[in-house]
Amino acid sequence: MKHGYNTSVSNENTTLPYDLIIVGAGPLGLAAACAAQTLGLKFIILDKAGACQSLVEFAPRQSFYSPPEDLEVGGVPFPLAADDKPRREDALAYYRAVVTSRRLPLQTWERVLSVHKVGEIFEVKTRQEPDGAWEREYSARNILLASGVWDQPVTLNVPGAELHKVSTRYVDPTPYLWKDCLTVGGGNSAAEVAMALCRAGAKSRMALIEESLEVCNLRPFVLRELKILVDEKKIEPHFGVEVTAITPTEVSLRSRSTGAEETLPNDFVFTMIGAVPDLPFLRDAGIAVSPEDHRPIYDPETFETNVSGLYTVGSMARNQHIVNGRGNAVGVVERIAAKMGASAA
Numbered sequence: 169m170k171h172g173y174n175t176s177v178s179n180e181n182t183t184l185p186y187d188l189i190i191v192g193a194g195p196l197g198l199a200a201a202c203a204a205q206t207l208g209l210k211f212i213i214l215d216k217a218g219a220c221q222s223l224v225e226f227a228p229r230q231s232f233y234s235p236p237e238d239l240e241v242g243g244v245p246f247p248l249a250a251d252d253k254p255r256r257e258d259a260l261a262y263y264r265a266v267v268t269s270r271r272l273p274l275q276t277w278e279r280v281l282s283v284h285k286v287g288e289i290f291e292v293k294t295r296q297e298p299d300g301a302w303e304r305e306y307s308a309r310n311i312l313l314a315s316g317v318w319d320q321p322v323t324l325n326v327p328g329a330e331l332h333k334v335s336t337r338y339v340d341p342t343p344y345l346w347k348d349c350l351t352v353g354g355g356n357s358a359a360e361v362a363m364a365l366c367r368a369g370a371k372s373r374m375a376l377i378e379e380s381l382e383v384c385n386l387r388p389f390v391l392r393e394l395k396i397l398v399d400e401k402k403i404e405p406h407f408g409v410e411v412t413a414i415t416p417t418e419v420s421l422r423s424r425s426t427g428a429e430e431t432l433p434n435d436f437v438f439t440m441i442g443a444v445p446d447l448p449f450l451r452d453a454g455i456a457v458s459p460e461d462h463r464p465i466y467d468p469e470t471f472e473t474n475v476s477g478l479y480t481v482g483s484m485a486r487n488q489h490i491v492n493g494r495g496n497a498v499g500v501v502e503r504i505a506a507k508m509g510a511s512a513a
């Protein structure tokens with residue numbers, strides 16, 4: 169059955185395309201939804217799980233580095249005790265409050281399977297999650313992809329990468345007490361995992377392609393804390409190396425400059441080396457993708473992809489900070505509203 173915006177309650181079969189369908193109810197999808205509501209667009213927002221599923225999957229009590237006002241969307245205040253940084257649980261409660269206080273038309277547990285443009289209209293196919301109880305079709309004049317990259321973490325392409333001890337997710341350090349752990353990556357996530365493991369009594373090593381901590385793109389307070397733990401020999405960094413093989417009890421590293429190999433004892437590996445969008449989904453939608461970082465190619469001013477009427481914002485569009493991405497999301501919706509106003513006139 170095709171779903172659309174009902175022109176009249178008494179005639180349920182008469183449907184028009186939505187002005188906008190927003191894919192993904194992360195912080196940026198919610199920012200866009202609030203703007204669409206304010207501007208009176210006919211829209212829905214669809215998420216394959218609940219709101220902000222990526223944040224749900226953060227480690228418990230994970231803190232944000234941004235102050236609460238930088239995580240706000242839709243003008244809904246994010247109150248927090250003075251001097252506190254928001255934690256995962258604060259942010260989740262906040263974004264739930266955004267959905268409920270703004271009464272956003274969010275349809276949860278409904279995965280967008282495909283988006284195809286036929287003429288001037290997008291056909292959107294969805295499926296109930298988690299068990300595929302039903303499928304639906306919608307039509308829309310514009311699509312905003314705010315589905316992020318969280319679900320497609322980059323994995324190592326080396327022998328042993330498929331072992332159970334290798335993980336792209338980190339939840340809690342307790343299972344790793346006294347265990348030999350290697351965190352792969354030189355970003356903030358890798359640094360935070362390595363530090364959490366070390367503080368909870370694991371033997372914590374890092375493998376970084378970077379030659380020093382200073383050239384890693386770390387937030388200042390993360391760099392400061394990590395340097396202290398490295399100086400105190402509580403974390404053992406291996407700089408300028410690549411992982412070449414993993415066995416149940418060891419990892420092998422190779423120097424990128426000399427080619428020298430070393431093998432370390434190892435019980436668990438955490439690969440924190442980034443994420444990419446859902447490429448089959450993008451290609452199926454006809455969206456051109458950059459060969460460098462596999463992100464959609466889009467107009468940097470309008471965030472419109474090569475498929476006209478199909479926009480992308482947030483981490484899908486290389487934006488790592490909600491404070492910047494939310495303005496982009498609102499801008500996209502404002503341009504769509506202007507366009508819809510013009511086409512209605």
Ligand SMILES: Cc1cc2nc3c(=O)[nH]c(=O)nc-3n(C[C@H](O)[C@H](O)[C@H](O)COP(=O)(O)OP(=O)(O)OC[C@H]3O[C@@H](n4cnc5c(N)ncnc54)[C@H](O)[C@@H]3O)c2cc1C
Pocket residue numbers: 191192193194195196197214215216217218219220221222223226230231232233234238278279280281314315316317318319357481482483484487488489490491
């Ligand atoms: C540990 C950590 C700390 C961070 N701290 C900060 C910080 O302090 N400040 C800051 O600004 N940023 C921070 N970030 C980054 C921030 O979390 C991301 O920038 C933000 O979550 C990206 O939002 P998004 O809306 O683009 O995507 P996401 O938050 O990833 O949301 C995407 C949504 O789309 C849904 N989805 C995916 N595919 C589909 C589909 N096919 N159909 C329907 N729905 C789908 C998902 O379920 C999800 O709910 C942090 C990130 C991490 C990992």
